[in-house]
Amino acid sequence: xxxxxxxxxxxxxxxxxxxxxxxxxxxxxxxxxxxxxxxxxxxxxxxxxxxxxxxxxxxxxxxxxxxxxxxxxxxxxxxxxxxxxxxxxxxxxxxxxxxxxxxxxxxxxxxxxxxxxxxxxxxxxxxxxxxxxxxxxxxxxxxxxxxxxxxxxxxxxxxxxxxxxxxxxx
Numbered sequence: 137x138x139x140x141x142x143x144x145x146x147x148x149x150x151x152x153x154x155x156x157x158x159x160x161x162x163x164x165x166x167x168x169x170x171x172x173x174x175x176x177x178x179x180x181x182x183x184x185x186x187x188x189x190x191x192x193x194x195x196x197x198x199x200x201x202x203x204x205x206x207x208x209x210x211x212x213x214x215x216x217x218x219x220x221x222x223x224x225x226x227x228x229x230x231x232x233x234x235x236x237x238x239x240x241x242x243x244x245x246x247x248x249x250x251x252x253x254x255x256x257x258x259x260x261x262x263x264x265x266x267x268x269x270x271x272x273x274x275x276x277x278x279x280x281x282x283x284x285x286x287x288x289x290x291x292x293x294x295x296x297x298x299x300x301x302x303x304x305x306x
Contacts, residue, residue: 188285191285192278195274195278196274199270199273199274200244201274204227204237205237205240205241206274208223208227208234208238208241209241209246209247209267209271210271211223212261212262213263213267213268216262216263217250217252217260217262218260218261219252219258219259219260219261220234220235220238221234221258223237238261241267244266245266246263246264246267246270247261247262247263247264247267248261248262248264249261
């Protein structure tokens with residue numbers, strides 16, 4: 137809103153308005169986002185992030201899958217027959233942690249280990265049929281939830297949000 141509170145066009149607390157100190161910013165005691173019950177951008181972002189994290193855990197619960205398990209399942213599904221060392225590198229976790237994740241997934245029948253035909257000392261991890269069906273079911277549940285959440289946005293707003301998030305992700 138041009139010329140509104142906190143803008144450079146002269147609202148209270150703006151540089152041109154002169155009412156606030158140079159140190160005042162969003163969320164400070166002056167007028168602007170956060171002072172009259174409005175959330176600042178970081179507050180709104182973290183509130184949405186918390187909500188999405190909570191929703192994600194709720195979606196995964198019926199399959200007894202954690203977010204770290206899901207990341208591993210998705211990575212293994214993209215690389216048919218992946219070494220544990222490669223999995224730990226791709227996930228950015230310690231090799232021992234990758235072993236623990238694979239142990240948990242293997243105990244539920246979602247992945248299996250097999251010898252690496254190119255190196256007798258190495259083991260490959262691959263998705264089982266059960267793991268594929270669970271990954272598909274989780275994908276469908278997450279897609280439905282994403283549509284429920286983001287369906288409130290217009291196509292243009294979705295495109296803008298996608299562009300902005302991609303920029304922040306880089």
